[in-house]
Amino acid sequence: MSGAAYVARRNAPLLVALVALGLLGLGLTRWLNGYYLQIVVLIGINVILAASLNLINGITGQFSLGHAGFLAIGAYSSAATTLFIGLSSTAALPLALLVGGCAAALAGLAVGIPTLRLRGDYLAIATLGFGEIIRVVILNTDAVGGARGLGGIPILAGFGSVYICAALCLVMLWRLVYSQRGTAFFAIREDEVAAAAMGIDTTRYKILAFTVGAFWAGVAGGLLAHFIGYLHTNSFTFLRSVEIVVMVVLGGLGSLTGCALAAAILTILPELLRFGAEYRMVIYALLLIAIMLTRPSGLMGGRELSWRSWSSTPAR
Amino acid sequence: MQQLVNGLAWGSIYALIALGYTMVYGVLRLINFAHGDVYMVGAMAAFYLAHWLGFATAPSLPGFIIVMVLSMIVCALLGALIERAAYRPLRRQPRWAMLTTAIGISMLLEYGGQALFGADPKFFPQLIESAPAFRIADAVVTNIDLLIFTVSLLLMLGLRWFVYRTRTGMALRAVSVNYDAAALMGINVDTIIALTFMIGSALAAAAGAMVGLRNPKIDPLMGLMPGIKAFVAAVLGGIGNFPGAVAGGLLMGVCETLVAAYISSTYRDAVAFVILIAVLLVRPAGLFGTVSVEKV
Amino acid sequence: MAFLELDTCTLSFGGLTAVRDVSLAVDRGELVGVIGPNGAGKTTLFNLITGVYAPDRGAIRVAGQRIDGLPPHRITQRGIARTFQGIRLFPNMSAYENVMVGYSPRAGALRDAVLATPRAGETRARIAVQCDELLRLLDLGDRRDDAARTLSYGAQRRLEIARALATGPQVLLLDEPAAGTTPHEKLELTQRIRWLRDHFGLGILIIEHDMRMIMDLCERITVLDHGEVIACGAPSAVRRDRRVIEAYLGPEQP
Numbered sequence: 001m002s003g004a005a006y007v008a009r010r011n012a013p014l015l016v017a018l019v020a021l022g023l024l025g026l027g028l029t030r031w032l033n034g035y036y037l038q039i040v041v042l043i044g045i046n047v048i049l050a051a052s053l054n055l056i057n058g059i060t061g062q063f064s065l066g067h068a069g070f071l072a073i074g075a076y077s078s079a080a081t082t083l084f085i086g087l088s089s090t091a092a093l094p095l096a097l098l099v100g101g102c103a104a105a106l107a108g109l110a111v112g113i114p115t116l117r118l119r120g121d122y123l124a125i126a127t128l129g130f131g132e133i134i135r136v137v138i139l140n141t142d143a144v145g146g147a148r149g150l151g152g153i154p155i156l157a158g159f160g161s162v163y164i165c166a167a168l169c170l171v172m173l174w175r176l177v178y179s180q181r182g183t184a185f186f187a188i189r190e191d192e193v194a195a196a197a198m199g200i201d202t203t204r205y206k207i208l209a210f211t212v213g214a215f216w217a218g219v220a221g222g223l224l225a226h227f228i229g230y231l232h233t234n235s236f237t238f239l240r241s242v243e244i245v246v247m248v249v250l251g252g253l254g255s256l257t258g259c260a261l262a263a264a265i266l267t268i269l270p271e272l273l274r275f276g277a278e279y280r281m282v283i284y285a286l287l288l289i290a291i292m293l294t295r296p297s298g299l300m301g302g303r304e305l306s307w308r309s310w311s312s313t314p315a316r
Numbered sequence: 317m318q319q320l321v322n323g324l325a326w327g328s329i330y331a332l333i334a335l336g337y338t339m340v341y342g343v344l345r346l347i348n349f350a351h352g353d354v355y356m357v358g359a360m361a362a363f364y365l366a367h368w369l370g371f372a373t374a375p376s377l378p379g380f381i382i383v384m385v386l387s388m389i390v391c392a393l394l395g396a397l398i399e400r401a402a403y404r405p406l407r408r409q410p411r412w413a414m415l416t417t418a419i420g421i422s423m424l425l426e427y428g429g430q431a432l433f434g435a436d437p438k439f440f441p442q443l444i445e446s447a448p449a450f451r452i453a454d455a456v457v458t459n460i461d462l463l464i465f466t467v468s469l470l471l472m473l474g475l476r477w478f479v480y481r482t483r484t485g486m487a488l489r490a491v492s493v494n495y496d497a498a499a500l501m502g503i504n505v506d507t508i509i510a511l512t513f514m515i516g517s518a519l520a521a522a523a524g525a526m527v528g529l530r531n532p533k534i535d536p537l538m539g540l541m542p543g544i545k546a547f548v549a550a551v552l553g554g555i556g557n558f559p560g561a562v563a564g565g566l567l568m569g570v571c572e573t574l575v576a577a578y579i580s581s582t583y584r585d586a587v588a589f590v591i592l593i594a595v596l597l598v599r600p601a602g603l604f605g606t607v608s609v610e611k612v
Numbered sequence: 613m614a615f616l617e618l619d620t621c622t623l624s625f626g627g628l629t630a631v632r633d634v635s636l637a638v639d640r641g642e643l644v645g646v647i648g649p650n651g652a653g654k655t656t657l658f659n660l661i662t663g664v665y666a667p668d669r670g671a672i673r674v675a676g677q678r679i680d681g682l683p684p685h686r687i688t689q690r691g692i693a694r695t696f697q698g699i700r701l702f703p704n705m706s707a708y709e710n711v712m713v714g715y716s717p718r719a720g721a722l723r724d725a726v727l728a729t730p731r732a733g734e735t736r737a738r739i740a741v742q743c744d745e746l747l748r749l750l751d752l753g754d755r756r757d758d759a760a761r762t763l764s765y766g767a768q769r770r771l772e773i774a775r776a777l778a779t780g781p782q783v784l785l786l787d788e789p790a791a792g793t794t795p796h797e798k799l800e801l802t803q804r805i806r807w808l809r810d811h812f813g814l815g816i817l818i819i820e821h822d823m824r825m826i827m828d829l830c831e832r833i834t835v836l837d838h839g840e841v842i843a844c845g846a847p848s849a850v851r852r853d854r855r856v857i858e859a860y861l862g863p864e865q866p
Contacts, residue, residue, distance in 0.1 A: 245419075
């Protein structure tokens, strides 16, 4: 079988799902009012966040708790691009997103390199620390608003741009991770020492995971900034990182389709729980604990959605 | 100098909380994210107990001691409950499972606290009137600070006696070193771990009650920052290491207070994170920790 | 000049000298054994060769070039592969994927994979075929898609060897490949190892405790005790060496 046909067949479920969702979304934009549309857009942004964190946590096994930091850097730097350069047409969005993504990628590099030697818990805490440091630094930077927040960001992002970015993100990550070289990411998660012994440059892959994961978090940040129009560091606390981690865990560590699904569910859930008012977060916390106690492997159990979903063998 | 006294007071608080972190990490290799919130519960429990038992209107030292001890008991039970319900079932699961659950418990305590106690800060009753006790150089040591030092010292010495001079304490050390071997030697690991949580939580409760006395404004989210700082202190001293936790706590308190006083108070919280990153990059084992090598 | 050479290597951990002045050579096509009582430093020797540790003194050369001090993945890329004493497979990945990991450094570039260039497709197909072939050669074809942790002990050992072979080595280090296997399996393993040497032209260095297997299989045996080489030569000579006997059985009683 030729290379191209093999590639297409493996990607089929994902591509089909994406196209279907795209059409669905286009249809929805015509019917839905602002509130529901906002939720759909947020779903898209959360999908990017969950997938990008999944690359670091679920697939490469580096338990990172500082993803909100990359989100923040992406958001603020892309906002700074449009604000300070004075662009406000939709064409400026790709540039802003690119800037946001690259800035976040640099941060990913800055976090990934020093933490290479750390395992498990230590890595988690270090990334938590980095995330908080980033937030505190932004909080104290008056050039981007500091404690007052940053407002007046031109609203350039909507369903279309979010959908395109989410689709690009998922396809890119899918192709990266399910390539033959991509087995290295999973190998590092399973047994880093053995992976190195099989010729894998674990350093390079771990840094790559952090950088690519951070890049897409940055893009998500840019989309967020240009959708809401206002930023404040209170949205980028450790809690935000935890929310993203919950999406990845709920979906099943390592499953791209799983975390996308979980992102959708967990974006809609708080809205459904609005009636609970002050008990909303309590229910959220209980939900998290319940998942961990009953099915820690998550919705998809680490597998991807495929025609063979119910076969006995786990995919990676 | 005054800052040094303040720093040591906060340092003692951090040390008490850090001991809880270090104990739990020692036996379970788990970073108990919820520990800082147990400290908060300790403060809240003390607050309510003080009112219910009537000590709020009749301030006295014995009254405070009673309230503190009762609060310690409450939190010990809470700690045991959390361990039994949320951590024990996950003992054989990968590490991130327990870590994530711990985060969940932490959120539950924080938001549950907000729902239960109300998000507004409460004012801890002045069970002891703050008054200067004595002077060192140009610093004033208040009687409350003195209380904090004394109680902390007593608790730490008590813990040390327990861990090094009793059979149960020895069992605890055994579990820290090698979980499976300890179980095979007939040690009831479940009991030991439950006990570890209880002691750690009690220490955190004592810290919470004393903080209520010193800085009377308490609220359900008060455990967040001290929790993280105490954890960093434990890492600084070498996680799993008792004297290390104490040293780390005191060091953290002093550093933080000095930075806030002489550099900038907005960066006070950042000190903890900077220390954390520095330790993890330079010497992850901490000041007193042992470096462990993975056998290939 | 042999493909793999150790030249008076010494390694100490604090006060304990794990390996002292050890010299060893393995060339392509040779079957060499390393034996010695427990704690003699055999696995440490493997860890030295594969870059887990760097020797305090001495040199290690592959194809004439020094490799001591290089990180493990570089050494593997130079043609040295290994299996582990306690099996270290990737438990949740399938047998196919475990072997694929071995091929991954030589698979198509990530950039090509992401962009789905035609070149990526060709490389992918070629390596996929090689991967399946390797599984078939080690009798793992029918367990191709099963998770590694579900395989039987013997199958796991074979998978470890397959994975190591996927890296395209010239010399293969086997750390107690027969541990925990039945006598029947040991016989099969002996035949398989010989076959590997013949089919791939590999040099094979084996740590083993099963004396009969080692004596049967190896052309040359190096004996370690307390980190030092106490004998080296043909099996018949080593078997009768007084020092070797003393190391295993204790000194002769008058």
